[in-house]
Amino acid sequence: xxxxxxxxxMESNEEEPVHLPCNHSTISGTDYIHWYRQLPSQGPEYVxxxxxxxxxxxxxxxxxxxxxxxxxLILHRATLRDAAVYYCIQDTYSGAGSYQLTFGKGTKLSxxx
Amino acid sequence: DARVTQTPRHKVTEMGQEVxxxxxxxxxxxxxxxxxxxxxxxxxxxxxxxxxxxxxxxGMPKDRFSAEMPDATLATLKIQPSEPRDSxxxxxxxxxxxGRYNSPLHFGNGTRLTVT
Numbered sequence: 454x455x456x457x458x459x460x461x462x463m464e465s466n467e468e469e470p471v472h473l474p475c476n477h478s479t480i481s482g483t484d485y486i487h488w489y490r491q492l493p494s495q496g497p498e499y500v501x502x503x504x505x506x507x508x509x510x511x512x513x514x515x516x517x518x519x520x521x522x523x524x525x526l527i528l529h530r531a532t533l534r535d536a537a538v539y540y541c542i543q544d545t546y547s548g549a550g551s552y553q554l555t556f557g558k559g560t561k562l563s564x565x566x
Numbered sequence: 567d568a569r570v571t572q573t574p575r576h577k578v579t580e581m582g583q584e585v586x587x588x589x590x591x592x593x594x595x596x597x598x599x600x601x602x603x604x605x606x607x608x609x610x611x612x613x614x615x616x617x618x619x620x621x622x623x624x625g626m627p628k629d630r631f632s633a634e635m636p637d638a639t640l641a642t643l644k645i646q647p648s649e650p651r652d653s654x655x656x657x658x659x660x661x662x663x664x665g666r667y668n669s670p671l672h673f674g675n676g677t678r679l680t681v682t
Contacts, residue, residue, distance in 0.1 A: 485668070496570075496657045496673030497609070540609075544668065553622070554671065556601075556609035 455557030456480075456543040462561045465531045473526040473560055475541030480521050485544040487554060488515065488526050490537040497540065497556070500526065536564045568592045572658050572674035580682055584646040587677045589658030590639055596664075598641045599671065600626075600633055601657040609657070615641065616663065648681045655679070 458476045465471040477486060488500040501508055501515045503524070508515040514527040528535055540559040571590040579585055591598045599614040613623035618635040626633065630649070635641045645652055655676040662669040 487670075489671075494675075496659070496675050497671075498673065499670035502670065553611060553614070554599075555611065558608055 455555050456545070457541045457557055459539075459541050459557065459560045461558065462563065464563045464565060465528075465535075466565050467533060468530050471528040471531045471535070471562065473528075473539050473541075473562065474523065475526070476523045477541070477543045478522045480543055481545070486515070486517065486524050487542040487544055488513070489540045489542065489554075489556075490535075491540070491559070492534075492537045500539070502544075531562075531564045533564050533566065536562055538562070568672070570658055570660050570672050570674035572656075572677050574677060575675065576678045576680075578680045578682065579648055581649055582647040583681075584644065585648045585652075585679060585681075587643045587656050587658075587679070589641040589643075589660075589674060591641060591658070591660030592672055593639070595660035595662050595669075595672070597661050598635060599659040599661075600641070600643050601659065601673075602654045603657060603676070604654045612643070612656075645679075648679075650681045653679055653681050 456479050485502050485504050487502040489497040490500050491497045501513050503515045516525045538559040538561050540556050542554045573588045597616050600612040601609050603609045612626045613633045614621055615635050632644045655678045657673050657676045659671040659673040661671040
């Protein structure tokens, strides 16, 4: 079962910033938070991941709460191409070789022109 | 950009027929995953391989599904016999796992399977 909770859907105006929240209250010290997104008719696409501190890349920023029980994916200027389902995933390490990303339902982001 | 390639993109078959889906992972990736996506269940992990060896296939119906990696450039998912409830989009993904470091997963664009 997915260990994260996200809103089912969100809307944003084009060229506005978007903050997508995620709760992961059972996270432990070695668990990473990953974000993927899925555009229509495509496979999921990696967005960003982090452990403790905030992370930035060319696609987005990831803000992780101090207690690590929640995080926020930030798209700085939403474009129509950012309309997708965004998945927040808690990567729980259970030993050498383990790597299972369990996808929940995600947040469907709609971008309004 | 390196891509995960899946074939076929679409497959329509009749109940009881054998279906084989293929995946070419990204060169150098040591871990390959098979996921299935339906409207009702979302994305479900079926099985995954590390260095071509199966690590976990607990998500797969054992009686009709089988997954293999004949070589490092090919992963296959086979359903025999297929049933209408197997209709879904099947995704392959690959990544590089080394100790606690997990590279981002790269997904293919999936095989949309329809079983009538």
